Amino acid sequence: MKKILTLVCALMLGIGFAQAQVHQGETAxxxxxxxxxxxxxxGIGPRFQYGILDQLRAEVGxxxxxxxxxxSIWDVNINAHYLLGLWxxxxxxxxxxxxxxxxxxxxxxxxxxxxxxxxxxxxxxxIGAGIEYELNEHFGANLEYRHTINGGNxxxxxxGLGINYKF
Numbered sequence: 001m002k003k004i005l006t007l008v009c010a011l012m013l014g015i016g017f018a019q020a021q022v023h024q025g026e027t028a029x030x031x032x033x034x035x036x037x038x039x040x041x042x043g044i045g046p047r048f049q050y051g052i053l054d055q056l057r058a059e060v061g062x063x064x065x066x067x068x069x070x071x072s073i074w075d076v077n078i079n080a081h082y083l084l085g086l087w088x089x090x091x092x093x094x095x096x097x098x099x100x101x102x103x104x105x106x107x108x109x110x111x112x113x114x115x116x117x118x119x120x121x122x123x124x125x126x127i128g129a130g131i132e133y134e135l136n137e138h139f140g141a142n143l144e145y146r147h148t149i150n151g152g153n154x155x156x157x158x159x160g161l162g163i164n165y166k167f
Contacts, residue, residue, distance in 0.1 A: 022083050026051035028140070030164035034063050038156030039104075041068035049164065055083050059098075063158070070108035073154065076101045079126055079146070090134040098126040100148045124150025130160075140164045 028049040035042055045063035052058050058080055065073040079098030086093055102122045128146030135141060144160045 022051045022055060022057050024051050024053050026057075026166060028164040028166040030142075030162050032061065032063065032160045032162040034065070034158050034160040036063075036065045036073065036156045036158050038154050039065045039068055039071060039073050041065045041073075043073075047162070047164075049081075052080075057081050057083065059096075067107075071104060071106045073105070074103040075148070077126055077146075081130070083132070086131075092132045092134075093129065094132065095129050096126065096144070096146060097128075100124040100126050100150060102148065102150055102154050104154055120154070122150040122154055124148050124155075128158075138166050140166065
């Protein structure tokens, strides 16, 4: 966790004064390839972004983590990103915060499910940061880390690599 905070602080020190390229009313759709630390599995998912204000956007995303050790996870995320321009007009840093809903399906009896396999649902909070690079006026690529805190059942770090298309 200290390494992540150090990275975020270092990125914040390098932030320039460029205006971010997200504008109020701007929309984008995208696709993520993710890795979850709790389930130790890769996943995929779509996302939708909407510019609430200049530099501030909302994102709704859905991720499915492939089955590993008899467990699969779906998560739904609603996050806010505050875009800050870095060294040029195409590279941006964004802290993020939001809400998470996790649905874990465990197909193997464990101590959490004494009566057999089951499904466990949790609501939690997301906190993290990302970097986005605008490839052109319509396409962008991003690298993101978020940590989901939902009461200890399925707290997990998620690393995501994604691409978006802006309308």
